[in-house]
Amino acid sequence: MTETAPKIDIRQLSKPDLIAAFGEKGEPKFRANQVWEWLWKKGAHSFEQMTNLSKPLREWLDANFVIHFIVEDKVQHSNDGTIKTRFRLHDGHLIESVLIPVPDDRRFTVCVSSQVGCSLTCAFCATGQMKRVRNLDAAEIYDQVLLVNRQCEATFGHPLTNIVYMGMGEPLLAYRPVMESIGHITSPEGLGMSPKRITVSTAGIAKMIKQLADDNAKVNLALSLHAPTDEKRNEIMPINEQNNLEVLMDALTYFYQKTGNRLSYEYIAFNDFNEGHEDALALLRLCERFPVKVNIIEYNPVAGLDFVKAGDDKIDRFARFLSNNGVMTTVRRSRGKDIDAACGQLANRE
Ligand code: SF4
DSSP: OOTTSOOEEGGGSOHHHHHHHHHHTTOOHHHHHHHHIIIIISOOSSGGGOTTSOHHHHHHHHHHEEOOOOEEEEEEEOTTSOEEEEEEOTTSOEEEEEEEEEGGGTEEEEEOOOEESOSSOOTTOSGGGSOOOEEOOHHHHHHHHHHHHHHHHHHHSSOOOEEEEOSSSOGGGSHHHHHHHHHHHHSTTTTOOOGGGEEEEESOOHHHHHHHHHTTOOSEEEEEOOOSSHHHHHHHOGGGGTSOHHHHHHHHHHHHHHHOOOEEEEEEEBTTTSOSHHHHHHHHHTTSSSOOEEEEEEOOOOTTOOOOBOOHHHHHHHHHHHHHTTOOEEEEOOOOGGGTOSTTOTTSOO
């Protein structure tokens, strides 16, 4: 490797690659293992921090490699405890993560982004107005979890308990980096969290749901359903035209049969659109093929979009109907509305 060669983003290397690079330099394997630990377990963002390495070795690393650590750019605190953090990526793009604390239940969830922008143009979503710029890489996703975990410990004296891939972007269209980030989050050489604490949320890409099953992913899967018929879903989620409900139900059945992992539907209640009795009946039919939990979510208005939040009475009646018919149903009142951190609001303002 010459001094003039462009620096390699060291966290793009697999562990065997890193060991091989150290081998070429005549450094033993355990040195590479030390660097790996600094990078992933300790979250080092400079080689200078790697104090158990000799100075010449740190200088060699610095001359040949770079760590593209994400940088906190802006932190906003909601009056309900939710914290939204905007991060700057090495190429200047901005993404957001949200910490949603429920201290009484000792539940601290981070919602992470997987893409800069999104290509799917869901009609109700702020991110969908942005266009997709690029996928995040595994390290950029991992950094969000690592940094928000530190934020959670500093603010609430408790580490994160749950991770949801529900921020900006469609995780199943950033499949490789998402899977790699999950590998690091769950590895004992990373954050060592249980995959059962991780939920990947998709707008519904049938082929990739099957891929997730074939790859024997241990994570939970949430489908952003939001409408119980193809006709209505096509209206608000263009992705449904190539992945209609029948195709999605087949893919989810396959996922459930292969993995046995938990499935849920996310369902934002829009006034006079998807919260009537017919809708509840249609949704009930979609709950018959596999065990699935329904999360009904309050809509958060997004500037420039026409949707209206359904009233509490309508949401409660809809949820009661599902529960009375044996479907596990929860209603998620919105969090972080005052700082645009609520579902569908990321990237709203800037
Ligand atoms: S809801 Fe999700 S998939 Fe749809 S546009 Fe927004 S970020 Fe993309």
